[in-house]
Amino acid sequence: MxxxxxxxxxxxxxxxxxxxxxxxxxxxxxxxxxxxxxxxxxxxxxxxxxxxxxxxxxxxxxxxxxxxxxxxxxxxxxxxxxxxxxxxxxxxxxxxxxxxxxxxxxxxxxxxxxxxxxxxxxxxxxxxxxxxxxxxxxxxxxxxxxxxxxxxxxxxxxxxRGGEPVHLNLIRIELPTTVFTAASPFRGGREARAELLRHDPGPPDEWVLRNNTLVTFRDPRASALRHIVDADTVEEEPIETVAFPDDEVDEHRFIELLGRALRTQLDGSLWYEKDQGAYYFPSAPEGVAVTYSYRSLKQGTSADVVSVYKDRKDETRIHFVRHHAFVPRFWRMGDSWYLSVTPTYVFTRDGTKPDRFGADRLAKKKQLEKNSAIIGQFVMWRHFLCAPDAKPRDDLFDAAGPGPGAIRFVPVEALRSPRAVPERQWRTRDPESKSSGQEELTL
CATH class of the missing domain: 3.40.1350.10 (Trna Endonuclease; Chain: A, domain 1)
Structure with missing residues (x-):
């Protein structure tokens, strides 16, 4: 055989x-x-x-x-x-x-x-x-x-691999040179806002009021804020007097003011998702999908920042809509303030209404993303916030730069690491999200 x-x-x-x-x-x-x-x-x-x-x-x-x-x-x-x-x-x-x-x-x-x-x-x-x-x-x-x-x-x-650039997800904040403070008959913001609405259906939001003291980047006497302050007590002070306090409570008050200023300046360009604490691109007025052009690390490019996913069985129906988004955080480092930009997504049913499966879709999307995708999204948001011509609709800042009382954003240069980080090491399981399988990026 x-x-x-x-x-x-x-x-x-x-x-x-x-x-x-x-x-x-x-x-x-x-x-x-x-x-x-x-x-x-x-x-x-x-x-x-x-x-x-x-x-x-x-x-x-x-x-x-x-x-x-x-x-x-x-x-x-x-x-x-x-x-x-x-x-x-x-x-x-x-x-x-x-x-x-x-x-x-x-x-x-x-x-x-x-x-x-x-x-x-x-x-x-x-x-x-x-x-x-x-x-x-x-x-x-x-x-x-x-x-x-x-x-x-x-x-x-x-x-x-040899060294590689490390792009911090930070943007430096250029603060106004001065800030306004004033005494108020109201102890907190809730009572003061109720009074503002009696005089103006769309009152300013760039202010913080605690313990009968209002702090704002703009002169309160020139807006509806004059109705909630004692005009004789208004003082214009150097920004350093409130931006770099020793007291933690006062620092939190300034962070709240920065958040309100950011929200005001993004109003009309981005929408805010409260549960995620994220700003995201809204649907186009004439449709749903939106493409945003920007400058990447090497060349001009674009991204589909609002993407429509149709029902596989019925192309006339929208299955869900994915919106590019970011979660902001404010950080004080020495004598400077920074905005950290964490890219994420918001999911809606039709471009406006929340998607009840949004959390699951977000978890799955995060699992698949690699470091290069995260960098690309951050660079897009950095361009949106920092470039004078970045906004797809009304300009975040006009051609002459930010107006009085506005905050401005400046890119932070990349660092150079002596060693490259393996792609697999960017992805570690989030111990708080075992059930969802969602992952977070860590160094």
């Missing part, structure tokens, strides 16, 4: 050959095991892409190849793989970190996971994110971070 090779043997060798090619394409070395391997197909040795030096930092690799078919609980974005108990027991005894590479030949899909990340039962279940855990060039930094020195277990291999 003739000798034969089983289909499983041929399939396994195909997978190992393809994985070897991928590892070499990353710039690393793959050293296959000999014929007596018992659950490890080879080792990856990290190679410095600049000096070409062999580092001696290694990872053990087990390749699991299938011809085709779906994995367990496979969806468009994820899948699960249940390792054999004897394999897991063997891998745990290795002095090197072990990864499993899944290869499916019919669609040439490659995914990987460290066995240290396996979950129950008994540390056998690997949960794969198809985008984040793709076994290709994008995995090089994560593999280097996982590798250890062969004679000093646990030494971390830093990212192989």
């Amino acid at each position: 003739a000798k034969t090779y089983s289909d499983n043997q041929v399939t396994g060798r195909q997978g190992e050959a393809l994985v070897k090619a991928r590892i070499h394409a990353m710039g690393f070395a793959f050293n296959p095991s000999d014929s007596m391997e018992a659950g490890i197909d080879g080792t990856i040795e990290i190679r410095d892409p600049v000096t070409k030096a062999a580092t001696g930092r290694c990872i053990a690799v087990q390749v699991k190849t299938t011809q085709g078919g779906a994995y367990t609980r496979e969806t468009a974005s994820s899948l699960e793989y249940l390792c054999e108990p004897e394999d897991v027991a063997y891998w745990r005894g290795w002095s090197l970190p072990v990864i499993v590479v899944l290869v499916r030949l019919d669609d040439e899909s490659f995914y990987w996971k460290s066995v240290r990340d396996a979950g129950p039962p008994d540390g056998r279940r690997l949960t794969i994110n198809k985008q984040a855990d793709a076994f290709d060039r994008s995995a090089a930094d994560a593999l280097a971070a996982l590798a250890v020195d062969t004679d000093r277990f646990g030494v971390w291999m830093p990212p192989l």
